[in-house]
Amino acid sequence: MSLPKLPNFSSNLKQTWIAAFTDRNFALQFVTALAVFLIFPFKADDYFQWIQLREGIQWNDPLLNAIPALNVSYPIFGIIYLSVIYLLYRLLQDPKRFVWFAWAFNIETLFRFLTIYFVALNPPAGLVDLHDPLAEFFIYGENMPITKDLFFSGHTATMVFVCFFLPTTRERRIAIALSLLLVSLLLIQHVHYSIDVAAAPLFTLAAIWIVKKTGII
Numbered sequence: 001m002s003l004p005k006l007p008n009f010s011s012n013l014k015q016t017w018i019a020a021f022t023d024r025n026f027a028l029q030f031v032t033a034l035a036v037f038l039i040f041p042f043k044a045d046d047y048f049q050w051i052q053l054r055e056g057i058q059w060n061d062p063l064l065n066a067i068p069a070l071n072v073s074y075p076i077f078g079i080i081y082l083s084v085i086y087l088l089y090r091l092l093q094d095p096k097r098f099v100w101f102a103w104a105f106n107i108e109t110l111f112r113f114l115t116i117y118f119v120a121l122n123p124p125a126g127l128v129d130l131h132d133p134l135a136e137f138f139i140y141g142e143n144m145p146i147t148k149d150l151f152f153s154g155h156t157a158t159m160v161f162v163c164f165f166l167p168t169t170r171e172r173r174i175a176i177a178l179s180l181l182l183v184s185l186l187l188i189q190h191v192h193y194s195i196d197v198a199a200a201p202l203f204t205l206a207a208i209w210i211v212k213k214t215g216i217i
Helices: 006-020 024-053 073-091 095-118 133-140 154-165 169-189 194-213
Strands: none
Touching (some): 024 095, 073 095, 073 169, 095 154, 095 194, 154 169, 154 194, 169 194
């Protein structure tokens, strides 16, 4: 897919969003989704510091035990950040789909806060520290590395969003391939148990379904 010329793209994008905001319901849902999204960074730092101090169980994961631990941070964040940037570029062209994603992301984040609370896990054996500069700045804070935010995998959930919300079959196929690669890299890094990455699509798709079913978009 060829990218549009910047002036035309910017002009079309502006007109698309101006038209979308003429719908008062859309405007309300957009502003509310943004407000909810902005709440999480203010609350997340203390929450995850508490999670990090809490003792959990270390699961004996046969799949993870069979995989040698290596530092593959760069390809992990290369896949995540480039995929998210491209997804946002595509979503900006469809305001209603953007709001659907925004609300689903908020619900998925709430799910993750709850599952991390109720499923207390210690890090996998052989974990190699994974430093995410954006997450550390916006969510975790800078007090200590966070390694116990395990069930379920936020990285995997992010790629599920990418796979679902990209508009064309070709884009989704590429995203699925990148997602499978990312899951493999997360296991190689030993930052998640296999159950963490397996559960992520279920919670993420549930969040997407809830937004659609409740008629928010």
